[in-house]
Amino acid sequence: GENVEQHPSTLSVQEGDSAVIKCTYSDSASNYFPWYKQELGKGPQLIIDIRSNVGEKKDQRIAVTLNKTAKHFSLHITETQPEDSAVYFCAARDGFQKLVFGTGTRLLVSP
Amino acid sequence: DVKVTQSSRYLVKRTGEKVFLECVQDMDHENMFWYRQDPGLGLRLIYFSYDVKMKEKGDIPEGYSVSREKKERFSLILESASTNQTSMYLCVVSLPGLAGSNEQFFGPGTRLTVL
Numbered sequence: 001g002e003n004v005e006q007h008p009s010t011l012s013v014q015e016g017d018s019a020v021i022k023c024t025y026s027d028s029a030s031n032y033f034p035w036y037k038q039e040l041g042k043g044p045q046l047i048i049d050i051r052s053n054v055g056e057k058k059d060q061r062i063a064v065t066l067n068k069t070a071k072h073f074s075l076h077i078t079e080t081q082p083e084d085s086a087v088y089f090c091a092a093r094d095g096f097q098k099l100v101f102g103t104g105t106r107l108l109v110s111p
Numbered sequence: 112d113v114k115v116t117q118s119s120r121y122l123v124k125r126t127g128e129k130v131f132l133e134c135v136q137d138m139d140h141e142n143m144f145w146y147r148q149d150p151g152l153g154l155r156l157i158y159f160s161y162d163v164k165m166k167e168k169g170d171i172p173e174g175y176s177v178s179r180e181k182k183e184r185f186s187l188i189l190e191s192a193s194t195n196q197t198s199m200y201l202c203v204v205s206l207p208g209l210a211g212s213n214e215q216f217f218g219p220g221t222r223l224t225v226l
Binding site for chain 2: 042043044049
């Protein structure tokens, strides 16, 4: 079945810097790759997603890139702000429509 | 507005008790999933269902069972709760992937503590 690996597990940046979180997946049949932000005490919230027929997608300060050949995808946050501090999860939806999640990245943005 | 509700936000049970976690959706969506979330392990799939009376094992089904008697309700059952089942449990709802929306809808979660 699908296996998703996520790195790094923790990431500390200064306000205004960029942050990059990377994920790899194993199942070439996976066709949808969402990213979630989870704040303390809350459930995961979808922040951006990308389908397998697209290489890059951007939404203001957030972008996601997908390399199907290498089976990896990345989240890029530019001009980070303290309110970006949270745990971020990547996921891949496999051919059975199940979401398989990465283990999460704790992002800390220092003022 | 889309709504996925879970029966309890916090639950404390004793070892050996039978525990029911309920998830209800108002969207008439086919796909429903139960995950547990643990620090450092992310979200792991326990069971899922594509339709009424249908269920499939996820990656960690041991110690759990499920029931889907009606389309809107998907129940997770811990037959005999154990301390290693202390976790956050999340219900997720989605449409079939190909033609429908890509989005998954999360319930608020149930934090279960087994003493």
